Amino acid sequence: MSHRATVDFLLHDWLNAEQLCQRERHAEHSRETFEAVLDLSEKLATEQFAPHNRLVDTHEPEFDGHAVTLPEVTPRALQAFSEAGLMAASKDAELGGMQLPTVVEIASMSFFYKASIALAAYPMLTRGNANTIVAHGTPRQIEVFAKPGLEGRTFGTMCLSEPQAGSSLSDIATKAVPDVAGDGSGLSWADDPLGPRHRLTGNKMWISGGEHEMGENIVHLVLAKIPGPDGKTIPGVKGISLFIVPRKLVKPDGTITATRNDVALAGLNHKCGYRGTVNTLLNFGEGKFPVNGQAGAVGYLIGKPGEGLKCMFTLMNEARTGVGLGATMLGYAGYEASLAYAQQRPQGRHASAAGKDASRPQVPIVEHADVKRMLMAQKAIVEGGLGLGLLCAQLIDDEQTGTPEQAEKAGLLLELLTPIAKSWPSEWAQEANSLAIQIHGGYGYTRDFPVEQYWRDNRLNMIHEGTHGIQGLDLLGRKVVMNGGKALSVLAERISQTVQQAGQVEGLAVHANALAGALQKVGATTKAAWATNQPDEALANATCYMQAFGHTVLAWVWLELALAAKAAQQGGHWCASPLGPGFLKGKLAACDYFFSYELPKIDAWLGVVSRRDMTCAQAQADWF
Amino acid sequence: MSHRATVDFLLHDWLNAEQLCQRERHAEHSRETFEAVLDLSEKLATEQFAPHNRLVDTHEPEFDGHAVTLPEVTPRALQAFSEAGLMAASKDAELGGMQLPTVVEIASMSFFYKASIALAAYPMLTRGNANTIVAHGTPRQIEVFAKPGLEGRTFGTMCLSEPQAGSSLSDIATKAVPDVAGDGSGLSWADDPLGPRHRLTGNKMWISGGEHEMGENIVHLVLAKIPGPDGKTIPGVKGISLFIVPRKLVKPDGTITATRNDVALAGLNHKCGYRGTVNTLLNFGEGKFPVNGQAGAVGYLIGKPGEGLKCMFTLMNEARTGVGLGATMLGYAGYEASLAYAQQRPQGRHASAAGKDASRPQVPIVEHADVKRMLMAQKAIVEGGLGLGLLCAQLIDDEQTGTPEQAEKAGLLLELLTPIAKSWPSEWAQEANSLAIQIHGGYGYTRDFPVEQYWRDNRLNMIHEGTHGIQGLDLLGRKVVMNGGKALSVLAERISQTVQQAGQVEGLAVHANALAGALQKVGATTKAAWATNQPDEALANATCYMQAFGHTVLAWVWLELALAAKAAQQGGHWCASPLGPGFLKGKLAACDYFFSYELPKIDAWLGVVSRRDMTCAQAQADWF
Structure with missing residues (x-):
């Protein structure tokens, strides 16, 4: 209940989403259609995703040399999702979509991420893939490759990394050459209605959803380099182009054939968590599935040559915010599980000045201060997030x-x-998630409870889609x-508005002051970092800067939420709901928590940035 | 090499262990005998423990209804450990020990913990068990139950928790009654040479090493309550006594019989990590293995009735420092793995004011500032720890x-x-461990690399032996x-000595000031927390206090190590070693790191404690 109510609070009491x-x-x-979508999403996620989350962890994808086997719950859950029309929730009506605002679509996704991140990764990737084709493809490419994905008939991937090129995309080695010899269609490579046809050769690593038997096809979006006339590729990201590479060949009219394209599974990656999302190493063009007698995966250029990374960033930025929300x-999920556990687990008693009376019954652990602290920390993190x-x-x-x-400001802020x-x-x-385990004690560390899986699953998120x-x-x-x-100015302007507003509200003025101070520190630190204009000095502690920046942004979000909660208290509608006045008091307490316990952490992070501390950057190899 | 060298540095350049x-x-x-033990330990750990660490994770203990099966590498590794005489390294010669200082014994253990924490848990528990019997048992109990453990012939456990009583030991329900009916030995319960004989009934949860077929016997140390004449037990910890409960019955002369005591495995716990240590739910006295026709596990009182928890704390305190070192x-282990990976993984290039030249070869990631930061953080944590x-x-x-x-000061400080x-x-x-994964990128999240296991294994440590x-x-x-x-005064005195000394050393004076400031803040915060003398206010943020206290203690340790490194630089012996001058420079850099990046974090933690912030403690159930 709390999740859905919080979504409503965020959408309506804060973001005023109905105005859209x-x-x-x-x-x-x-508002009624929004609520219908959210009701449906919560129901589907609860009934079709959540019950299978442990199963997809314990029954990892298997490859027998011919086909990848997934648990049968996986296609079933994904079918339920797409049959509900959720895949294209925000898309144009002419693409089969509902034209919902993105904010409602993402609110809908939150239920699926919570229920099973590993299952929800498939529609997330497929949607991002289709969005990229919609943004950069020709009408035919959209019709043939994006629309089936939005209908839930096909799946999509993003193929960026290679075994030797992860963070450094400049170093990808996959090559694409014009398909001069032909694919058997009789169409010249340049005149193919699906786009300039190439043959790709190379290895792609960490490809989620890269191989399985679900749906009618898999549409890979693949970064590759087109060699120049001298056979050499341009170093760096400027030489990168983007290609649509279907797993099974597709006719110009969109008919999916039974013929495999030359994309072969080289192996499955066995991960710590996120096990329900099949993750693969794919070999493109190794000749396992020759097309028209020739090795080389058939791929259609999307966008302009050399602009592949720019196109891919449509998907990448969407994937990054998706990873964050996931x-x-x-x-x-961990917060809900640990709250439920804390409410029913009796252990210990309250301390008083006279000590503890062991002859009295134990209390549920939700009554202990440290457990409340761990719950409040989780609440502040997950509701703020x-x-x-x-x-x-x-x-x-x-x-x-x-x-x-x-639009301009939103683009910059985004x-x-x-x-x-x-x-x-x-x-x-x-x-x-670690706190959720902690609240469970030893039970949380066993696989009989869900929290250790959430914690394992979550560890991927600091790594993929940009570390x-x-x-x-x-x-x-x-x-x-x-x-x-300019973007920083736009943010500062927004934050200052919030500060000004909250400065006049009882109970929030002290936080408004703290946020103003934090914003000022972040600004000053940004300048100090770049004072010498030396990237190696400015960026030596970029991660610490990001930590402080993030905490400041979240403090802003929480102050905004507290303002919304105060306004809602005036309005009275939440107090009259079954949740009662505690719902809004909880929001205010989480805001207090964030300002008391979290925001003060930024000083330690900013200190090293503003001093341009080179302790680590200048450490020599033989010091470790 | 670095681990062994660092142990030598700590033992000799810092702690002056040879003086013992x-x-x-x-x-x-x-020093020569110390080094022989450390050489042997490193060799055994590297050859007999480390190679099996992944195997004991993937091949969990299994129970077929009759016996628990462990991988055969487990008994083999443990046998190698005890055959080397390491189990009794610090014990009296008359107990078969080497009379090594504890500090050397623990230094020796560090190699085994690093190689495989799940395997090393068995000797750690067995040693703690034997130590408790040595400290509180009768000569006969020591001879019969402790000595075989120290010889590696038997294994030991500690049985405190119950399914309904984890943190709250007052609530254990296991009962012990005098074995009036007899165990078939013909000895009356009070006159048994092995100690006052009782029958125990109850369930014990989270018992590591609780059931297996290794060795000749398992010696359980079990907390239980002896009912009074009215059949009732005393509420609280004062009613708790400690019992030796062997898995197989033992004759007064120490002969281990083939007869099972009434201790039955109720189930194995399946954990997130630490999977190589069998973890059990044990039923005592349920009648599965009746003794002399009667249900009830035979147990011998150790120490005085009602003083069980005090006795158990011998083991518990040892286990707590052992958990910390583990x-x-x-x-x-993660630091070493990620350092090796960072040295060989090429990825990316250095940024310069002119940008990056993608046509140049990639550099090993150890050259990137953020990777060095993550390595330095690990180094500061693990070497300081x-x-x-x-x-x-x-x-x-x-x-x-x-x-x-x-002795008095050491006891207080300890x-x-x-x-x-x-x-x-x-x-x-x-x-x-999380940083070690991060340095590996996607590879670190797979089970093909060791770091994800270290991270999973480590998550238990904030839970067991006191959350x-x-x-x-x-x-x-x-x-x-x-x-x-008084104990805090002793620590303050020690820290002040260090501050004074470091204040006169170039490069360390600034850290000395910072440490003096931190000590002052911790002292003031301690007073502020207790200013109202209300435990609920003082302790509302006890975990935050501990975090700040811990960081202050570690800053002290690092300043001590920096002083030792400076002195060693004068001495010149490390510079002449194959490690070269980088070894000591690395120690000084890690000290700089700790003071720059870590110590400033204490302000945020102490703030809520000194304000006696009740945001969390006063949160109501319906706010979550």
Whole structure:
């Protein structure tokens, strides 16, 4: 109940999402249609995803040399998801979509992430894949490769990393050459209606959903380099292009054939968690499945040559905020589980000045201060993280359907917040999951309870779609300095508005002051980091900067939520709900928690950044 | 190499362990004998433990209804350990021991913890069990139940928790009644040479090593309550007594019979990590193995009735520092693995003001600032943690063989530091393991690399042998206030000496100031917490207090190590070693790291304690 109620609170008491229905694109919608989608999502997630979350952990994907086997619950859950039309929830009606605002679509996804992140990863990837084709593809590419994905008939992947190139995408070695010899269709490579046809050769690592027998096809989006006339590729990211590579060949009219493209599974990765999402090493063009007698995976160029990374970043940015929300919802799942456990587990007694009376019954552990602290920390992390995730989703709405001024600001803010939306929940919802285990004591460490799996699953999130370190460099090295610091100014303006508003509200003024101070420190530290204009000095502690920046952003989110809670208290509608006045008091307490326990941590992180501390950066190899 | 060298540095450049050989008990020893034991330990751990660490994770103990099966590598590794005489390394010669100082015994254990914590848990438990019997048992009990353990012939457990009583030991329900009906020996219960004979009934949870077929017997140490004449037990810990309960019955002369005692395996616990240590739910006295026709597990009282918890704390305190060192060494294993990976993994290039030249070869990731930061953090955590572990071990030596004044101070300091020695590595070496995964990127999240297992294994350490929350209450509720704050004064005196010394050393004076400031803040916060003399206010944030206290203690350890490194630089012996001058520079850099990046974190933790912040403690159930 708490999750759904909190979503309603965030959407309506805070983000005022109903206003989006005044925009032409969403004119058919209303709070009622939003609620219908959320009701359906919660029901499907609870009934079709959550019950199988442990099973997909214990029954990992298997490869017998011919086919990858997944538990049968996997296709069943995903079918239920797409049959409900959720895959295309925010898409144009002409693409079969509901034209819901992104913020509602993402709110809907939160239920699935919480229920089973490993199952929800499939639609997340497929949707991102389809979105990228919609954004950069030709009408035919959209019709043939994106639409079936949005209908839940096919699945999508993103193929960026290679065994030797993870964080450093400049170093990918997969090559694409024009398919001069032909694929048997009789069409010349340049005239193929599906796009300029190439043959790809190379290995792609960490490909989630890379091979399985679900759906009618898998549509891979693959980064590769087109060699120049001298046979050489351009070093760096400028030489990278993007290709659509279907697992089974597709006719120009969209008919999916039974013929395998030359994409072969080289192996499954066996992970610590997230085991229900099949993760693969794929060999493209090794000749296992020759097309028209030739080795080489058939792929269709999407977008312009050399602009592959730019196109892929449509997917990547979406994936990054998706990863962040996934991390948050794993945290949420742990919060709910540990709250339920704490309410029913009797252990210990209250201490008084006179000691403890062991002859009295034990109390449920939710009554112990330290357990409450661990619950409040989780609450502040997961509800704040969900707030951040929905805020970013609404920024996408503003970017797409807002006024030009709204769109510009939203775009800048979204770029700035993406590394935070990805990194902050990855780090802190992981910590929340650890606290959920802790509340369970020894039971939490066993596989008889769900929390250890949430914790294992969550550990991936600081790694994939750009590591923590990469996010820090993106934030301090690019985002806060781009356009002369314009994005940072937009954020500062928004935060200052909140500070001003909260400064006049009883109980929040002290937090408003603290947030103003934090914002000032972050600004000063940004300048101090770049004072010498030396990237190696400025960025030596970029991760610490990101940690402080993230805590400041979340403090802002919490102050916003506290303002919304205060307003709602005036309105009275929550107090009259079955949740009672405690619901809003809890929001205010979580805000207090964040400002008391969390925000003060930023000083330690900012200190090393503003001093441009080179203790680590200058450490020599033989010191370790 | 680094681990062994660091042990030598800690033992000799810092703790001056060789001086212990001047004490009569260790007169046969010298630096050479210490080194022989450490050489042997490193070799055995590397050859007999480390290679099996993944296997004991993937091949969990199995129970077929009759017997528990462990991988055959488990008894083989443990046999190698005990055949080397390491089980009794510090024990009296008459107990078959080598009379080594505890600090050397613990240094020896560090190699086994690092190689395989799950395998090393067996000797750790068996040794603690035997030590408890040696400390509180009769000569016959020592001969019959402790000595075979120290010889590696039998195994030991500690049976405290019950399904309904974990942190709250007052609530154990296992009962012990005099064995009036007899066990078939013909001896009356009161006259049994093995101790007052009782029959025990109850369930014990989380018992590591509780059931297996290794060795000749398992000796359980079991907490139980003896009902009074009215059949009722005394509520609280005062009613608890301690019993020796052998798995197979033992004759008064020590002969182990083939007859099972009434101790039955009720189930195995399936954990997230630490899977190589069998963990059990045991039913005592359920009648599965009746003795002399009667249900009830035969157990011999050890120590006095009602003093069971006091006796058990011999084992518990040893186990707590052991848990801490185990956590540290898991961190160490991850540090070594991630350092090796970072040195060989090429990825990315250095940034310069002109950008990156993608046509140049990639650099090993150890050259990136953020990777160095993650390595330095790990180094500071694991080497500092090892220092703390050895310091505590040497306090045991001082308590046992020092002058009366040394012994008194060492005892106080050890009591004060035990919750830190347990909690700090449990929390921070867990973080170190997470950083080790992070350095590996996606590879670190797979089970093809060892670091994800270290991370899973380590998560138990904040839970068992007293949770993090319990340690915080012990520290702030008991240890810093006991004897009018005498233990805290002893620590403050030691820290002040270090501050004074370091204040005169170039490069360390600034850290000395910071440490003096931290000590002052911890002292003031202790007073502020207790200013109202209300335990619920003082202890509301006891965990935060412990975190700050721990960081302060570790800053002290690091300043001590930096002083030792500076002195060693003068001496020149390390510079001449194959490790070269980098070895000591690394110690100084880790000290700089700790003072720059870590110590400043204490302000945020202490703030809530000194304000007696009740945000969490006063949160109501319906706020979550």
